[in-house]
Amino acid sequence: MARIDLVDLGHSYGGDHAPIESFALKPVTMTWRQGGAYALLGPSGCGKTTLLNLISGIITPSRGKILFDGADVTLRSTRERNIAQVFQFPVIYDTMTVGQNLAFPLKNRGVPRAEIDKRVADIARLLDLTPDLNRKATRLTADAKQKISLGRGLVRSDVAAILFDEPLTVIDPELKWQLRSKLKALHRELDLTMIYVTHDQTEALTFADTVVVMHDGRVVQSGTPAELFEKPAHTFVGYFIGSPGMNIVPAVVDGREARIDGHVIGLHRNYGVLPAGAKIEIGVRPEFVDVAPPASGLLSATIERIDDLGRIRFARVRVGDAKFAARVPPGFSVPDNAAGLVFDPAHVHVYADSLLVEGVG
């Protein structure tokens, strides 16, 4: 159990002298608090697995330091760091039974027999593996094999942190929900630091109390699911999280007004000074834009189609060249495809070169 600090931590597979743009993980400084449930979210190839492997010690960083509870562990081996990690594809030891697989990490550390048996029995019960304990692990389904991998990660009670590298990819959806809630329950019970890598936002938002979003080797935002939803720090977070993603359109911003296509939208805050020469965009989540019958005060749009998501309907509309998604209020109907858009000014954000600009109250 430990607090994990990353200090200017970066990694390049081409060595430290490679240009910073080619780093798999651009230098980052951040803290993972003890007992937190974190999700590391981002598309494939954004550096999540690299960051995870740096923390577990499978790869040695080309720059920066890793501290566990203040102690520098950068050059220590995985074993010394006392980390548990579960991989994307099941890793099982072919010649062993399920029970022996679960006992393996404890046996290697010289834990007394009685203690091993107790832990293995506990974990097996938790993962519904008890009936299979004496079977050869090779003959189980992929689901069960991954449960064994999970079990091996969970079986040690004294680990500094448990890292999950997209562990539920091979598991079918029904079981995915069950296992995820089990992990969550386990997290509450054991007070362990857990870091869960995924590219699935539902998985990240349901598992974690802090979501760390990565994009192109950079940590772009770290916050609670609500923060990520309401105030994305980067346009990438805006459209990666949420379904459909945030609407991001180029605009001219001046003080409390934003101008799209010649139409003025009121803003909640004052954006007096914007970086010169930056690309200015405004971002607003579809949940905070409503379609309405066309009217003179509204930004006029053309409806292309309406997606019915069950609880809510979203219209895909076009404003000039820009595409928008907007909420369709209950009972809304228009004779043709023309509509107007109603914005909620409190949720319209301004971005300069993709980064959020804080307005003045």
Add this chain to the structure above:
Amino acid sequence: MDKTINQKAWFLVLPVFLVVAFSAILPLMTVVNYSMQDTFGNNQFFWNGVGWFKELLDPSTDLGSRFFASLWRNLFFSGVILAIEVPLGIIVALSMPREGWTVAACLVILALPLLIPWNVVGTIWQIFGRPDIGLLGYTLNHLGLNYNYVSNDIDAWVTVIVMDVWHWTSLVALLCYAGLKSIPDAYYQAAQIDGASRWAVFTAIQLPKMNRVLLIAVLLRFMDSFMIYTEPFVVTGGGPGNSTTFISIELVKIALGQFDLGKAAALSLVYNLIILIVCWVFYTVMTNAGVDRSRKEGVAS
């Protein structure tokens, strides 16, 4: 669905039938034919039934005693070289680099002995071991070891075994290396996380993942060593005395030296049968080792 009846299709398989018949079945049947007859030359043959087989399997006769003596030599030889080459091959494969230009260099060096023709290997070692001009023989004798493979049984055996190990360990090593390379990195990473020792990684991951290639390596090496002829023939000629006379050497002596076609044919058939049976038993046991257990489990659960 209606089947089209067209007997002309048989002509399509005819070439295969002919090739197999002339290359395998007819020569084999000729051997079977010889094994049932006796000849005194002049192309005259006399029916002998299973007489040669009876004689062959009866150790009190001359033919039988020669057969059994060479059979034990062969089995001992195969046992020894497997016991050396398999562990040695695994060790070599484990200590090979995993990436970089050294991989290619190692592979080339390992493959070299495999590319040398059998009789050249024999000649190399025949000269290498000679006490008068051979580097090995000369050195050993000057170090005070009385080494002479022409006159001493044990020296002859050691030479033949070391030669085979030199020639064929590479094959086992290359097969094992291929097996090792196919293990995904995640296994090693997981083992690292689980705190496994080097030995535990070997027994829990590497050895189980290599078992298919090891099966092939053992089969190949068994068959090859059981049929060995050229190398010991070139080095020792089966001597001193009969101490390195393997079945194949005995067979050639009977067939071409004494021109006893009947005896030689009977011996060939038994020889062939032994190899087939051993390989079949070995393969079945190795591949079913896992399957059987799961079947039993299936019934039990």
